[in-house]
Amino acid sequence: MTITIPENEVPENGRTVQDGAATVEFRGLTRRFGATVALDAHDLTVRPGELIALLGPSGCGKTTALRMLAGFEAPDSGAVLVDGQDVTGVPAHRRDAGMVFQSYSLFPHLNALDNVAFGLRMRKVATAERRSRAAELLELVGLADKGERFPHQLSGGQQQRVALARALALRPRVLLLDEPLSALDAKVRTTLREEIRRLQQELGITTLFVTHDQEEALSTADRVAVLRAGRVEQCSTPTELYARPATAFVAEFVGTTSRIPGVMSAPDTVEVLGRRVPATGAGIAAGTDVDVLLRPEGVDVTPDPGAGARVVATAFLGATTRVTVRLSNGVEVKADVPTRRTAELPVGTPVAVGLPDQEVLVVERPRTAT
Structure with missing residues (x-):
């Protein structure tokens, strides 16, 4: 690397x-x-x-x-x-280099000020200078009034701020x-x-x-x-x-992605859900079975009494609601729609599935062992 x-x-x-x-x-x-x-x-x-x-x-x-x-x-x-x-x-x-660990790694017998100043002390910086520098760093991370407190007297978020100040004290x-935030609750982490x-x-x-x-x-x-x-x-x-x-790994690891089966009609075009749309992939040949990877915000669903797809679940996300649709072939697709529209999309509603206008990512479909 x-x-x-x-x-x-x-x-x-x-x-x-x-x-x-x-x-x-x-x-x-x-x-x-x-x-x-x-x-x-x-x-x-x-x-x-x-x-x-x-x-x-x-x-x-x-x-x-x-x-x-x-x-x-x-x-x-x-x-x-x-x-x-x-x-x-x-x-x-x-x-x-300054490093901040997941576990804070503060010295329990030192207060916040002395924890921040520890590296400076190891470098034999004069007492007045290192305490002044440590106080500046505590102020920078919003803990100017917590210098005399020991780690056990601080919350997890405050301890991590002290650890960050300590890492910055040596001007790395x-x-x-x-992973400095993984041990904290959601609100503090944000x-x-x-x-x-x-x-x-x-x-x-x-x-x-x-x-x-x-x-x-x-x-x-x-x-x-x-x-x-x-x-x-x-x-x-x-x-x-x-x-x-x-890659498909990136698409599925970062965010939510649905896979819909399709067939390449040309090296840069895929046929999916009865439509031909532009595709990007690794130069997959025409006629190849592929999976089309779609983000939920790029998929639209509208009520359609004659459609073979059905809404099977909804999840409220605030301004949007995630609607899960099962296609006639059993494949499930997720779509994010404005919450104001969910009244027209209760579970069981037959719907038509719309595709995004931009290029879609395709990957060759793994062959099933026979």
Whole structure:
């Protein structure tokens, strides 16, 4: 897996980038645990000052990649470079990276201020300076009045804010976040991820954020790298990743997707539900049986007494309601419709299914064993 951050490049959204934002490369990086390949060689480019989310299921290699950059894990092959210098053999405390863990890892015998100042103390920073710096960081994360409290006197969200302040205290060139929000309840998690994003943009620090939560990745990152079995399937902006997934794995891992059987009528056209629509795939030949992958917001359903499809379930989502439709061939399709329309779509209603106007992603249908 190769991660490259070009020097002196401002991210496309024009936000401020911290002076000296680090250039990081993972070159041909591979790590095996017995017969399991945790991380395989791959190329990925990351701009300075942006937040990259590494997203994927458990065991896909995202945390292994992060730990190798931090210096906590050694690769079997390949090299880790920071600003062009090979740091593969450099110990973690010399990597100039701040890391925030899922488990907070605060010292229980130290108050919040001393926890934040701990790294500065290890670097023999003068007492007055380190306490002043720690107080500044606590104010930055909204805990200016909690400096004298010990970890057990803080909520989970407050403890994670202290851990974030501690990671930032040494002014690291790279910030590494290893599923920092997964132990928190939903409301606190949402608030804190917004706070992390605000701080990251304000400081302009290059950040790698590991998560298995797609909503967290899509709402926080500049770009998201979806990993599978140690390889990056796709790295794109959240909008691109969701709207134009490169593979079936990405389409089904990120968001909700329905599979509808179709047949390729040409290399760039698929026949599905009695219509021919433009398709994107891996150059699948005409006549090939395929599955068409559709997002629920791209599917429309309307009452039609003569249709063979039927509504089999509805789920209220607020402004929209997710309607599950069973086609005449038994395949189920999900569609998001305005909630105001649900009165006309009760369970059992015969409906016609409309397809999106844009290109649809198709994948060759797996052959059934005989």
